[in-house]
Amino acid sequence: MTDKTLTMTFDGGEQTYPLLSGSVGPDVVDIRKLYPDTGMFTYDPGFTSTASCQSAITFIDGEKGILLHRGYPIDQLAEQSSFMEVAYLLLHGELPKKNELDTFTYTISRHTMLHEQLSTFYRGFRRDAHPMAVMCGVVGALSAFYHDSTDITDPLQRMIASHRLIAKMPTIAAMAYKYTIGQPFVYPQNSLSYTGNFLRMTFGVPAEPYEVNSVVERAMRRIFILHADHEQNASTSTVRLAGSSGANPFACIAAGIACLWGPAHGGANEAALNMLREIGRPERIPEYIARAKDKDDPFRLMGFGHRVYKNYDPRAKVMQQTAQEVLDELGISDPVLDTARELEQIALKDDYFVEKKLYPNVDFYSGVILNAIGFPTEMFTALFALARTVGWVAQWNEMISDPEQKIGRPRQLYVGAKRRDFVPVDKR
Numbered sequence: 001m002t003d004k005t006l007t008m009t010f011d012g013g014e015q016t017y018p019l020l021s022g023s024v025g026p027d028v029v030d031i032r033k034l035y036p037d038t039g040m041f042t043y044d045p046g047f048t049s050t051a052s053c054q055s056a057i058t059f060i061d062g063e064k065g066i067l068l069h070r071g072y073p074i075d076q077l078a079e080q081s082s083f084m085e086v087a088y089l090l091l092h093g094e095l096p097k098k099n100e101l102d103t104f105t106y107t108i109s110r111h112t113m114l115h116e117q118l119s120t121f122y123r124g125f126r127r128d129a130h131p132m133a134v135m136c137g138v139v140g141a142l143s144a145f146y147h148d149s150t151d152i153t154d155p156l157q158r159m160i161a162s163h164r165l166i167a168k169m170p171t172i173a174a175m176a177y178k179y180t181i182g183q184p185f186v187y188p189q190n191s192l193s194y195t196g197n198f199l200r201m202t203f204g205v206p207a208e209p210y211e212v213n214s215v216v217e218r219a220m221r222r223i224f225i226l227h228a229d230h231e232q233n234a235s236t237s238t239v240r241l242a243g244s245s246g247a248n249p250f251a252c253i254a255a256g257i258a259c260l261w262g263p264a265h266g267g268a269n270e271a272a273l274n275m276l277r278e279i280g281r282p283e284r285i286p287e288y289i290a291r292a293k294d295k296d297d298p299f300r301l302m303g304f305g306h307r308v309y310k311n312y313d314p315r316a317k318v319m320q321q322t323a324q325e326v327l328d329e330l331g332i333s334d335p336v337l338d339t340a341r342e343l344e345q346i347a348l349k350d351d352y353f354v355e356k357k358l359y360p361n362v363d364f365y366s367g368v369i370l371n372a373i374g375f376p377t378e379m380f381t382a383l384f385a386l387a388r389t390v391g392w393v394a395q396w397n398e399m400i401s402d403p404e405q406k407i408g409r410p411r412q413l414y415v416g417a418k419r420r421d422f423v424p425v426d427k428r
C-alpha cells in the first residue's frame with residue numbers, strides 16, 4: 001500500500017481508492033470496494049487494464065522489452081541455467097543450491113513414467129488426432145490415476161502433483177507424437193537431462209540406441225526456458241481461474257492446455273511456420289504485409305505483435321540466434337529462415353507495424369527451429385504446453401497459498417432483454 005490514492009468523481013458522488021505499489025512496475029488501483037461504495041462495476045474486456053492477482057513470479061515491462069523470472073533476466077537464464085534450475089526457481093522463488101538442485105532433479109526424474117494403464121487411454125484416440133487434443137485428454141485424466149495428490153489443501157500433495165506434472169509432461173507429449181506416427185512408445189531414461197530424455201522419447205526407437213545431439217539439446221533447453229512462464233497470460237489465467245474453485249491440479253493444467261491451443265496464444269508458433277511456408281520466398285513478402293495491413297482482410301502476421309510487449313520480445317532475440325545455430329549444426333539451409341528474417345526487416349521498417357508497435361514475438365522463430373529438429377508443426381504447441389506447465393504449476397501453487405485468494409468470478413455489463421413474461425409457443 002502507498003499513501004497515493006485515486007479519486008473518481010461520478011454523478012452523485014466522489015470516491016477515493018488506495019493505490020498499491022509492487023516492487024517494480026505500475027501502481028494498481030485497489031477497487032475492491034467500488035461496488036459496495038458506488039453500485040458500479042468496472043468494464044475491461046480482455047483485462048487490458050486489470051491486475052487479477054498479486055504475484056512474485058514473473059515481471060514483464062512490455063514497453064522496454066524486459067522479462068524477469070523471480071528477478072533474473074530471461075536471456076541470462078536461457079544462456080546459463082538448466083531447465084530444472086528454472087523450474088525450481090519458478091516454483092520456490094530462489095535459484096537452487098547444488099544439493100537442492102540435485103534433489104529436485106532426482107525427484108522429477110522419479111516421476112517421469114506414466115501409469116501403464118494410461119497407454120491404453122492413448123489407443124482410444126484416432127491416429128490423426130492433434131497432439132493438443134491428446135494432451136488435454138491425457139493430462140485431465142491424470143486426476144483419475146493419482147488420487148494421492150489431488151487434495152489441494154495439503155501443501156505436500158500440491159508439491160507432489162506439481163512434480164508429477166513437470167515430470168510426466170514430456171512423456172505425455174512424446175507419446176502423443178509416437179501414437180500419431182504409429183511407432184512404439186519409448187519409456188523415459190532417467191539418466192538423461194530433462195530435454196535429452198524428451199528428445200529420446202520422441203525421436204528414439206526401441207530397436208536402436210539414441211544419441212542426443214548436444215546442439216539440439218541446448219536449443220530445446222532454451223526453447224523450454226523461454227516458454228516456462230509469462231506472467232498472467234490467457235492460459236495461466238485460465239489455470240488460476242479453474243484452480244480458484246478448488247479444482248484439482250491435473251484438471252486445472254488440462255484447462256490451461258485447452259486455452260493455450262488457440263492461434264492467438266500457443267497455437268501461433270504452428271500458424272507462424274505455416275504462414276512462412278505459404279509466403280515461400282522473400283519476393284512474396286510485400287503481398288502478405290499488405291494483407292496484414294488491410295482492415296478488410298482478417299489475415300495477421302503470425303508471430304508478430306503482443307498484448308504486453310510494445311518492443312522486441314526478449315525471447316524472440318534468443319530464438320533468432322538459436323535458429324541459426326541449429327540450422328548450422330544440422331547442415332540445413334532452410335529458405336523459411338531467410339523469409340522470416342526478411343519479413344522481420346520489412347515489417348520493422350513499415351509505418352503500420354512501427355505505429356502499432358508490432359514486433360516479432362517468441363513464436364516467430366521457434367517454428368523454424370522445431371521444424372529443423374524434426375518436429376511436425378502439430379507438435380509445436382504441445383512443446384509449448386510441456387514447458388509452460390512449470391509456470392502453470394508455480395502460479396497455481398502461489399494462488400492456492402495466497403490468503404487473499406477467492407473464487408474468480410467476474411461481473412458483466414448486461415445488454416440483453418429486460419424482464420418480460422413468458423409467451424406460450426402458440427402465441428409467439
Ligand code: CMC
Pocket residue numbers: 233263264265266267268292293299300301302303304305306307308356358361362363
Ligand atoms: N498483424 C497485423 N496486425 C496486427 C497484428 C499482426 N500480427 N497484431 C496486432 N495487429 C493490429 C490489430 O489489427 C490492431 O489494429 P487496429 O488498432 O487498427 O484495430 C492493433 O494491431 C492492436 O491489436 P489487438 O488485436 O487489439 O492487440 P491484442 O493485444 O488484443 O492482441 C495478439 C495481441 C498477440 C493476439 C495479436 O498481436 C496477434 O493476433 N498476433 C498474431 C498471433 C501471435 O503471434 N500470437 C502469439 C503471441 S506470443 C505467444 C503467446 O503469448 O502465446
